[in-house]
Structure formats: C-alpha cells, structure tokens
Amino acid sequence: MKSEKPTATRETIVDAAVQCFERYGVHRTSMADVAEASKVSRQTLYRLFxxxxxxxxxxxxxxxxxxxxxxxxxxxxxxxxREALIEGSLRSLKVTASDPLFLEIVGKSGEHRLDQFLLKGSKQIQKLMLSLWGPVLDQARVAGQLRPGITNDQAVEWIRNIHGMLSLRDDYDDATLQQLLTTFLVPSLLIDQA
Known part of the structure; x- marks a missing residue:
C-alpha cells in the first residue's frame, strides 16, 4: 500500500520560508531553500506562489x-x-517598526514589487484598516469633522499610502513624524475647526 504524501499548504510553506529567513536572511533565501525546508518540490512551491x-x-x-x-x-x-490620525498613525508606524522580519522583508529583500505592495496594499489589508479606522471616520463624519465627499475606503487608502511612505523613512524620529502628520495628514481629511 502506498503511503500518502502530506499535502503542501501555503501555511506550511510560509512557516518554512520564515525559518529560512531567520536562518539565512531574507535576501539570501532562495525559493530552492524554501522548497527544501518545506519538503515540497519546486514545482509545488511555484504552484502555490x-x-x-x-x-x-x-x-x-x-x-x-x-x-x-x-x-x-x-x-x-x-x-x-485628529487623535487617531496623529497618535494612531504613530502607533501604527511603531508597531510595524517593531517587527524585524517584516522590516527585513520590505527593506532588504531587493524586490521593487514589495515597495509597491506597501503603497498599494491588498484587499485583506484594506479590510483590516477599514475595521480599525471605519468607526472613527464614521464618528467624525456624523460630527461634521470629516471633509465632505470622502468615503471610508478613500480615507483608509490615503492613510495607508501615508503610512507606507513614512514606514520607508527610517531617518524620521517621533517628533518629525508627529509634525508631518499634523501638518499634512490631519488637514487632508479633517475640516479645520478653528
């Protein structure tokens, strides 16, 4: 009787890839390394990714x-x-900066496509951000604080673009980030209440 080979899943491959990244570094890990570590053929690996x-x-x-x-x-x-745009953005940038593997993937992989991914995002990331930012945006809209005609999707896409751009700048300290967010992000979405 033939024994069944376990079916490769995206998760098993991702786990193996993360182990390779931690062992060799993102830049030096090849797809062959990932296939070997996940015990799948390269053909199977390329079928899934x-x-x-x-x-x-x-x-x-x-x-x-x-x-x-x-x-x-x-x-x-x-x-x-206003608080969410400044403090929430700062927290978001800090949380992202606290993940060394994420920083290595986007900063040292050598893949231009990842820079684009940071700015373009995905449906999954958009959905997550809408779930976080949506209630705050809705509340601001009801209070007449959100610029008219801006949908939650548009606001979240704009916020994500700003976060993506700022996350690529490792030379900005908290004070600089706060000043940029206050000067440029806040007025782009919030009606001046002065």
Missing part, C-alpha cells in the same frame, strides 16, 4: 494583519479623528 515576490508579499500581508490586530484595542477606545 508563482514567484519569490509573491511569497514575500503574502508573508508581508500576514505580518501586517497580525500587527494591525495589535492596534485594535487602541482604535476601539479612540474618539477623536
């Missing part, structure tokens, strides 16, 4: 989702859009 950038994007998306969930307790209690 058609390229190295696709694998890296998938892992980056997973990490962003996990990091975003760490922010949920803050967003559940925040009541001011």
């Amino acid at each position: 058609d390229s190295r950038p696709a694998l890296l994007e998938y892992i980056a998306g997973q990490r962003i989702t996990a990091l975003g969930e760490l922010l949920r307790p803050y967003f559940v209690q925040v009541t001011s859009l």
Whole structure:
C-alpha cells in the first residue's frame, strides 16, 4: 500500500520560508531553500506562489494583519479623528517598526514589487484598516469633522499610502513624524475647526 504524501499548504510553506529567513536572511533565501525546508518540490512551491515576490508579499500581508490586530484595542477606545490620525498613525508606524522580519522583508529583500505592495496594499489589508479606522471616520463624519465627499475606503487608502511612505523613512524620529502628520495628514481629511 502506498503511503500518502502530506499535502503542501501555503501555511506550511510560509512557516518554512520564515525559518529560512531567520536562518539565512531574507535576501539570501532562495525559493530552492524554501522548497527544501518545506519538503515540497519546486514545482509545488511555484504552484502555490508563482514567484519569490509573491511569497514575500503574502508573508508581508500576514505580518501586517497580525500587527494591525495589535492596534485594535487602541482604535476601539479612540474618539477623536485628529487623535487617531496623529497618535494612531504613530502607533501604527511603531508597531510595524517593531517587527524585524517584516522590516527585513520590505527593506532588504531587493524586490521593487514589495515597495509597491506597501503603497498599494491588498484587499485583506484594506479590510483590516477599514475595521480599525471605519468607526472613527464614521464618528467624525456624523460630527461634521470629516471633509465632505470622502468615503471610508478613500480615507483608509490615503492613510495607508501615508503610512507606507513614512514606514520607508527610517531617518524620521517621533517628533518629525508627529509634525508631518499634523501638518499634512490631519488637514487632508479633517475640516479645520478653528
């Protein structure tokens, strides 16, 4: 009787890839390393992830989702859009910066596609951010504080773009980030209440 080979899943491959990244570094890990570590053929690996950038994007998306969930307790209690745009953005950037593997994937992989991914995001990331930011945006809209005609999808996409750009700047300290967010992000979404 033939023994059944275990079916490879994206999760087993991702786990093996993360182990390889931790052992060799993201830049030096090849798809062959990942296939060997996950005990699948390269053909199977490429069936599940058609390229190295696709694998890296998938892992980056997973990490962003996990990091975003760490922010949920803050967003559940925040009541001011202005505070969320400044403090929530700072927290988001700090949480992202606290994950060395995520930083290595987006900063040292050598994949231009990942820079684009940070800015474009994915449906999964958009959904997560809408769940975090949506209630704050809705509350601001009801209070007449959100600029008219801006949907939650548009606001979240804009916030995500700003976060993506700022996360690539490792030379900004908290004071600089706060000043940029206050000067540029806040007035782009919030009606001047002065």
